[in-house]
Amino acid sequence: MRDARRSVDVSASVLAITLAIMVVLVALSAYSLSEVQSINRRLSSLSSSVSNINNTIMPEVSAKLAYESEELGSLLSGLNSSVSYEVSRLNSTIKELSVSLRFPVEIVDALNETVFIPSAPTRVVTLDPAATEDVIAVGAAGQLVGIDNNSLIYLPPPFNYTVNKLYENGSVKNIGSTYTSPSIEAILSLRPDLVIGTAGWGYNNYIASVLGQYGIPVLLLPSYNSLSDVYESIIMVGEATGHVQQAVSTVERDSELMASLESRLSNYSPVSVALVSWINPTYVTGGGTFQDSMISLAGGVNVFENSTGWPVISAEEMLNSNPQVIIVMSNGGLFNETSLIQWLSSSIGPAYENISAIKYGRVYVVEGWYESLLSEPAVLLPYGVELLAEVLHPQAFNITQPPGVISPSTLSLPGATS
Amino acid sequence: MKILNDVSFEHEGGTLVVIGPNGSGKTTLLRSIAGLTRYSGVVEIEGLSPARYRNYMSYVPAQPSLDPMARGLDIGLAMNYRSPGNLWRQHFREWLATFGVEGLTNRAIFTMSSGEQRLLLIAAALSRTPRLLLLDEPTAFLDMTNQAKVMKVLAELSRSGVTIVMATHDLHYASLADNVAVLSKGRLVAFGSPREVLNEDLLSKVYSVSIKKVNDDPPLFLPGLF
Amino acid sequence: MKARGLTWALLPALLLAACLASVSVGPFSKVGIVQVFEALSGRGAPSTYLYILSYRLMRTAAAIVIGVSLASAGASLQYTLRNPLVDPYLAGVSSGALLGVTLMIYLGHTGFLELYVAALAGGLATLAAVTLISLLAGGGASTFLITGVAASYVLTGVTMFLMIGLGPKLPGALYWMFGSVAFVTRPLLLRSAAVAALSIAGIATLTRYINTFMLGDDVAKSLGVRTGLLRTTVFALASSATSAVVAMSGPVGFIGLVSPWLARRVYGSSFSLALPAAAMIGATLAVASDIAARLILYPSEAPLTAVTSVFGAPLLVYILLKSRGESPW
Numbered sequence: 001m002r003d004a005r006r007s008v009d010v011s012a013s014v015l016a017i018t019l020a021i022m023v024v025l026v027a028l029s030a031y032s033l034s035e036v037q038s039i040n041r042r043l044s045s046l047s048s049s050v051s052n053i054n055n056t057i058m059p060e061v062s063a064k065l066a067y068e069s070e071e072l073g074s075l076l077s078g079l080n081s082s083v084s085y086e087v088s089r090l091n092s093t094i095k096e097l098s099v100s101l102r103f104p105v106e107i108v109d110a111l112n113e114t115v116f117i118p119s120a121p122t123r124v125v126t127l128d129p130a131a132t133e134d135v136i137a138v139g140a141a142g143q144l145v146g147i148d149n150n151s152l153i154y155l156p157p158p159f160n161y162t163v164n165k166l167y168e169n170g171s172v173k174n175i176g177s178t179y180t181s182p183s184i185e186a187i188l189s190l191r192p193d194l195v196i197g198t199a200g201w202g203y204n205n206y207i208a209s210v211l212g213q214y215g216i217p218v219l220l221l222p223s224y225n226s227l228s229d230v231y232e233s234i235i236m237v238g239e240a241t242g243h244v245q246q247a248v249s250t251v252e253r254d255s256e257l258m259a260s261l262e263s264r265l266s267n268y269s270p271v272s273v274a275l276v277s278w279i280n281p282t283y284v285t286g287g288g289t290f291q292d293s294m295i296s297l298a299g300g301v302n303v304f305e306n307s308t309g310w311p312v313i314s315a316e317e318m319l320n321s322n323p324q325v326i327i328v329m330s331n332g333g334l335f336n337e338t339s340l341i342q343w344l345s346s347s348i349g350p351a352y353e354n355i356s357a358i359k360y361g362r363v364y365v366v367e368g369w370y371e372s373l374l375s376e377p378a379v380l381l382p383y384g385v386e387l388l389a390e391v392l393h394p395q396a397f398n399i400t401q402p403p404g405v406i407s408p409s410t411l412s413l414p415g416a417t418s
Numbered sequence: 419m420k421i422l423n424d425v426s427f428e429h430e431g432g433t434l435v436v437i438g439p440n441g442s443g444k445t446t447l448l449r450s451i452a453g454l455t456r457y458s459g460v461v462e463i464e465g466l467s468p469a470r471y472r473n474y475m476s477y478v479p480a481q482p483s484l485d486p487m488a489r490g491l492d493i494g495l496a497m498n499y500r501s502p503g504n505l506w507r508q509h510f511r512e513w514l515a516t517f518g519v520e521g522l523t524n525r526a527i528f529t530m531s532s533g534e535q536r537l538l539l540i541a542a543a544l545s546r547t548p549r550l551l552l553l554d555e556p557t558a559f560l561d562m563t564n565q566a567k568v569m570k571v572l573a574e575l576s577r578s579g580v581t582i583v584m585a586t587h588d589l590h591y592a593s594l595a596d597n598v599a600v601l602s603k604g605r606l607v608a609f610g611s612p613r614e615v616l617n618e619d620l621l622s623k624v625y626s627v628s629i630k631k632v633n634d635d636p637p638l639f640l641p642g643l644f
Numbered sequence: 645m646k647a648r649g650l651t652w653a654l655l656p657a658l659l660l661a662a663c664l665a666s667v668s669v670g671p672f673s674k675v676g677i678v679q680v681f682e683a684l685s686g687r688g689a690p691s692t693y694l695y696i697l698s699y700r701l702m703r704t705a706a707a708i709v710i711g712v713s714l715a716s717a718g719a720s721l722q723y724t725l726r727n728p729l730v731d732p733y734l735a736g737v738s739s740g741a742l743l744g745v746t747l748m749i750y751l752g753h754t755g756f757l758e759l760y761v762a763a764l765a766g767g768l769a770t771l772a773a774v775t776l777i778s779l780l781a782g783g784g785a786s787t788f789l790i791t792g793v794a795a796s797y798v799l800t801g802v803t804m805f806l807m808i809g810l811g812p813k814l815p816g817a818l819y820w821m822f823g824s825v826a827f828v829t830r831p832l833l834l835r836s837a838a839v840a841a842l843s844i845a846g847i848a849t850l851t852r853y854i855n856t857f858m859l860g861d862d863v864a865k866s867l868g869v870r871t872g873l874l875r876t877t878v879f880a881l882a883s884s885a886t887s888a889v890v891a892m893s894g895p896v897g898f899i900g901l902v903s904p905w906l907a908r909r910v911y912g913s914s915f916s917l918a919l920p921a922a923a924m925i926g927a928t929l930a931v932a933s934d935i936a937a938r939l940i941l942y943p944s945e946a947p948l949t950a951v952t953s954v955f956g957a958p959l960l961v962y963i964l965l966k967s968r969g970e971s972p973w
Contacts, residue, residue: 015919015920017656018656018708018712018920018923019841021656021659021708022705022708022709022837025663025701025704025705026701026705026833028701176945182826182945183938183945184699184826184827185696185699185700188695188696188699189695189696191695203819206826206827207827210826210827210828210829212829213830214698214699307809308809309809309810311808311809312808449862453866454865454866469868472866472867473868475866476866477862477866479863482859482862482863483860483861484859484860485726485857485859485913487908487913488913492858492913492914493858495855495914496855496858496859496864497856497859497867499852499855499856500868526913539863552866
């Protein structure tokens with residue numbers, strides 16, 4: 001019977017059909033993609049030919065600015081004391097910049113990609129709370145059209161008021177959480193002309209590469225690693241949205257706060273600290289992170305600074321490193337001092353009582369939007385440093401004893417809720 | 419591991435039956451001819467080595483491991499993977515019809531009895547129109563009817579010029595062969611026509627059991643029950 | 645089974661329907677087949693539609709590549725090893741790819757292209773190592789399987805060590821593991837599709853020889869088929885196709901296991917029939933899973949592997965129960 005041979009022929013043709021369908025689809029998508037890209041190209045060449053900018057000045061100015069802020073940041077991180085001199089140097093440099101930055105702008109982002117922004121963006125989408133905070137702080141909130149889910153939930157005041165207001169009157173849409181799984185379609189449907197996110201956070205890097213295909217500029221901020229990166233990020237956001245002056249003044253204000261903190265703490269010797277972000281498995285802050293910078297600036301020494309990133313530690317390691325202060329992030333009320341002690345005692349038994357922080361009652365749990373202060377590498381970072389300083393050196397702030405639970409209702413932060 | 423020692427013979431067409439107790443090396447001998455086992459020495463079939471003679475010979479092992487989900491027709495297809503066209507199909511069906519099992523083409527292996535599987539495999543082997551047929555225990559699992567059918571087919575093939583080499587436990591068929599090879603513990607103990615080779619003494623020694631000739635024409639040997 | 649003739653027409657139709665659905669369905673809709681024609685006819689759909697349409701087409705194409713590759717790889721391995729439990733990841737390629745990706749993220753290189761290269765390199769290196777070791781150890785089918793399983797475990801273990809040190813970068817690695825077509829970019833898709841297509845074409849040319857495996861090693865060898873070499877070649881081709889797909893979208897499970905199963909149920913034992921059938925089934929499953937992944941957790945996306953497993957496994961069980969006694973497995 002011809003059955004088998006015919007079916008071999010049929011099978012070959014069926015395979016061919018499948019491949020043909022695939023080819024057609026890829027061709028269609030390639031065609032539409034090239035359409036999209038050509039539209040973008042026309043738009044960008046149009047706007048760059050319209051604006052008449054002296055392009056040589058701008059890179060120089062922005063480079064100078066970035067250099068100054070980085071110098072400032074690294075100086076502060078290293079706790080050198082001629083801070084006030086540097087602050088005034090920055091001030092005079094900025095005063096020299098009488099021209100405010102205009103477009104087009106080219107910024108080298110955290111992944112060493114050159115991001116080209118042809119004109120002032122009017123439809124900005126942010127991918128994580130740190131980016132949203134930066135955008136609002138530099139005054140670009142009116143340009144926002146999309147924010148991620150976590151920005152709606154986790155921002156500290158006054159940013160959360162701004163964000164809620166924008167969301168409620170519909171000018172800003174929720175694009176889903178980039179930490180769990182974002183919706184590219186949601187971002188695309190907003191037709192953004194600039195997308196900002198923190199590099200390496202959640203899916204941001206993947207999002208950047210997909211959106212890059214459509215010619216949408218994606219700016220990834222380097223803010224995870226240290227305080228100077230945070231300052232650099234703020235200035236990058238300012239550049240990208242056309243609010244350089246406000247970015248600079250934000251950085252200025254932050255660095256002034258840092259300067260005053262530094263002088264207040266100059267007579268106190270550093271205190272050893274462990275900053276715990278999750279219990280069992282227990283994650284602590286290690287070296288080379290923005291939280292590590294914060295600890296140093298607050299007059300502390302991170303007992304785990306020799307491990308980079310956010311390592312998992314065992315109870316023995318906690319015992320051996322013997323911090324004088326342990327700060328626990330409650331993660332929305334999930335953890336408290338009891339959870340810490342339970343974890344310790346179940347591993348090492350009553351030996352945990354020898355840990356200095358336990359012995360002298362210096363275990364603190366952070367709750368409420370103070371958690372965001374300590375975990376978002378953005379504009380309000382210096383207030384986080386202030387919070388840590390109040391906990392580590394209460395005497396410097398005329399506080400007799402910091403409360404066991406640190407929350408907005410139990411500990412005040414001057415200047416934080418402006 | 420060396421199984422065969424010092425085996426040497428020449429067979430010129432017709433049927434060769436290889437007999438011997440278990441473990442005497444019958445299967446190894448067949449596999450050597452089929453080119454499936456390494457051997458030291460020379461195997462020549464019509465002047466060619468087994469590897470070059472592949473297209474002209476078919477091998478049916480004693481315990482084939484056929485894919486249980488395969489269909490009968492697919493087995494035939496696989497056996498004939500080299501030959502283009504559909505000539506083999508016709509042959510295959512004819513052989514199946516001769517064995518009376520045409521229905522096997524559409525059934526899956528796992529639904530067949532061992533005997534049916536064996537018939538299927540033999541039919542597939544024959545559909546290649548080989549010049550040399552190597553069969554290891556072809557009558558195992560077959561009832562008398564099917565045994566008779568198979569042997570009849572083999573006899574016809576032999577007459578029409580196909581060389582058949584068959585390993586078997588059944589002394590009955592040995593007496594119908596053109597040549598008989600007797601293996602014992604890896605050695606070729608006797609080779610020649612059945613009349614020369616098959617006698618009570620040799621067989622009793624080889625099989626370690628007393629064997630009597632109970633009929634002369636056709637010669638029939640049976641193990642004694644005492 | 646009686647459905648055979650009908651199924652040949654049914655399969656492509658199903659696939660086409662799935663593709664159409666994939667392009668039209670989604671919360672940001674009003675984008676669909678109508679818009680495709682509008683755009684092509686030059687009437688110019690509003691450009692939002694164009695963006696989203698293009699994005700959906702890319703995803704659908706990626707899903708088809710994944711489905712076809714994994715199903716073909718799985719089919720060739722199941723037929724070669726005559727074992728229904730075999731899936732395309734048996735050589736440990738997905739563990740190797742995951743290790744490559746995790747290592748890259750650990751070292752701070754999180755660019756998408758870098759991750760792709762790392763995943764591809766990891767997968768292929770694992771394949772090479774497993775092949776080499778199993779050849780040295782004798783080269784039989786079971787040797788390969790055991791070596792692949794051992795490699796999987798070792799690599800996954802090392803990956804876990806690395807993951808602990810990742811901190812906030814952990815989600816990047818973890819979510820890569822979940823599998824997704826959401827972030828496929830065109831150059832990567834083309835690269836992976838090319839590698840996969842070449843590998844599958846290679847397998848297709850070996851169809852005649854793969855068919856002889858059903859006769860058993862002895863008979864196949866007597867026919868002149870070099871079974872050891874053939875097995876190794878099929879492993880290599882199937883695993884390289886799998887590597888290409890895993891590098892593009894992370895490991896997507898279950899499709900490579902169940903598509904050959906389904907194809908075999910309907911088409912029996914002939915590999916030449918089962919291969920294209922499995923490919924079409926795989927493509928349809930992948931596209932359907934992607935649609936489900938987009939809709940279930942709106943506005944977030946469900947991991948693709950989760951969808952294929954959670955919906956696929958009951959489907960398999962259902963088919964098993966329905967066809968009790970029709971198979972020795």
